[in-house]
Amino acid sequence: MYKCCRHHRPLKSKLLWKRMQRxxxxxLILIAVMALWGSLGIFVRSIPISSLLLAFSRAIIALPILMLGVKMSGQSLRQCFKKENIPLMISGALIGLAWVLFFAGFRLTSIANVTFIYNMCPIYVLILxxxxxxxxxxxxxxxxxxxAFFGFILIIAQSIDFADAAFLGILAATLSGMLYALIVIINRKYASHLSGEAVAFVQLLFTLIVLLPFVIGSNAFTQFxxxxxFAWILLLVLGVFHTGLAYIGYFQSYKTCSASTVAQFTYLDPAFAxxxxxFLANESLTLIQGLGGLLxxxxTFITLFIKNEKKGVIYGT
Structure with missing residues (x-):
């Protein structure tokens, strides 16, 4: 009996060590994903195409990678196109609009303003x-x-001129956060039967379908x-790393990390931003802006910690 116990100890230690390594x-993958999402503002400002074309390009580049992610998750693409996934298809349209507004925000106001205002998303989810x-x-x-709303007021109070570009940027970021709140709620209610990769694939496919007529109608392709x-390299990095691989890495992290742990890691995103x-855009925080962002x-951190979010819910971009 004693020998048997001794024999199993090294095996148990190896299993624990492997689990810890995973x-x-x-x-580490989560940290890398948050660093990528935190750098979005810099990339958006460095690619000389409209927010509409940028959102469309991001989706079309990421889609093949997410298709591979669906296969890796063990689900068939056929499962993505069932009738019960219609709400996810609708949320794909919302993602397209949310991205356009999010990117427009970075071009109209500071990265800090967009970051703080967009992170009101969990509060909107709580209200809805x-x-x-x-x-x-x-x-x-x-x-x-x-x-949270007191912090929000502190930030917008600095750009109260309705004709000011910074105020329009804050408005765009606010609408983007509200749209993402609707997307989160749709995912909670209708996405439990699919892997995170499959949900993202369906949504980005319909992001493309919805944005395409506007891209063609505005003759946006000529902007290429x-x-x-260098701009092409940045665009490819945005689609491949910030979106396709980042989404897969985010969903894969749920295999070993709890939902609350992943939710806590998402707060590295605004820190990196x-x-x-x-350091890269020479933007500094005012005292009031910093206080508003901190609130x-x-x-929202406390809200997510209490709610202990379900797996597959993305608050990142």
Whole structure:
């Protein structure tokens, strides 16, 4: 009996070590994903095409990679096109519009402003959940909503001129965050039968379908003529790494990390965005702007921690 126990100890230790290695690997992947998403503002400003064409290009480049991701997840593409996935197809249209607004925000106001305002998304989800998901809100959650909106007011108070580009950028980021809140709620309600990769594939396919008529109608493809080799490289990186591989890496992390751990890691995204904005775009934070951002990020962090988000919910971009 004693020999048997001794024999199994090394095996158990090896299994624990392998599990720990996988967890460390996926946490490092999560950090890389958040760094990529945090650098979006820099990339968006460096690619000389419209926000509409940029959103379309991002989706079309990422789609083949996500198709491979669906196969890796063990699901067939046929499962993606069933009748019950119609809400996900609709959310794909919302993603297209959310991306266009998100990119426009970066071009009209500071990276910090867009980052803080967009991260109101979990608060919007919390507000909409009782209406659309019949979930109850506690008094403490109501308090976090009020704190987040106070932070929101501090930020927009600096750009109160309605004709000012910065205010329009804040408005674009606000609408983008609201659209993402609707997408999160749709995913919660209708995406549980599919892998995260399959959900993203369906959504980006319909992002393409919805944006294509607007791209053709505005003759946006001619903008590609203005791009040099460096801009093309940035566009490919945006589609391949920031979107296709980042989404797959994000979903793969759920295999070893808990949903709450992944949700906590998403707060590296705004941290990286602020760092890139400071060092690469020469943007600095004002005291009021920083306080507003801290109130928003702090309250949304508490909200996500309490809610313990389900697997596959993306708050990143």
């Amino acid at each position: 967890m460390i690997k996926h946490k 959940s009782p209406i659309l998901l019949k979930e109850k809100i506690s008094r403490f959650q109501l308090l976090t909503i009020l704190i 003529n203005e791009m040099n080799a 602020l760092l890139f904005g400071y 928003i990020l702090g309250s």
